[in-house]
Amino acid sequence: MTDDPLVKLHEALETVRKCFDEGTDDWQYRAINTFRHYLQAIGFERRLIDPIEALKLSTGDAVLLARRRTDEKKGTPKPTAERVVIAYAAAAVTTLKIRHGMKLPQALEAVAKRSGLDKGTVGRFRDNLSRGGDRVPSGAKEIYDTVMAEMRDLEYSAQEILTAVSGFSKFVG
Numbered sequence: 001m002t003d004d005p006l007v008k009l010h011e012a013l014e015t016v017r018k019c020f021d022e023g024t025d026d027w028q029y030r031a032i033n034t035f036r037h038y039l040q041a042i043g044f045e046r047r048l049i050d051p052i053e054a055l056k057l058s059t060g061d062a063v064l065l066a067r068r069r070t071d072e073k074k075g076t077p078k079p080t081a082e083r084v085v086i087a088y089a090a091a092a093v094t095t096l097k098i099r100h101g102m103k104l105p106q107a108l109e110a111v112a113k114r115s116g117l118d119k120g121t122v123g124r125f126r127d128n129l130s131r132g133g134d135r136v137p138s139g140a141k142e143i144y145d146t147v148m149a150e151m152r153d154l155e156y157s158a159q160e161i162l163t164a165v166s167g168f169s170k171f172v173g
Helices: 004-020 029-043 046-069 080-100 104-114 119-131 140-153 158-165
Strands: none
Touching: 004 140, 029 046, 029 080, 046 080, 046 140, 080 119, 080 158, 104 119, 104 158, 119 140
């Protein structure tokens, strides 16, 4: 396995081409995701990649929604971007509180200010996570746990956490 971004790009585009030729329903999602990973690999800053990320998430949601209709499932799931953003913001608040000694109101305020998300929404989400059950969107708890582990294992500083959540409100409707 190579770390060369061009080799990885070529391999990923071969997979996209195969999916395109086979008519799979997610070939567009795969193409956008490939482009996003390539931009990351060659060092573009996150703020320039964010629009591609938003496009990727909405394309993925469209694929999943079409599959739900085919499976005759009822209801419309919460958009992936919204689940990811709120779970990430909640994990940021928790990490600021636990690892960086911020008081909960201070951590909520800092994350809300930097992310552009509503402080009450982030707070309620955190509360609902602790209550369990179906109070949070499907998959959100897993996202939260993954982000918590990332912030812990990579030892994010308070500033890195706040930088990571900046501009999140652009991902929610």
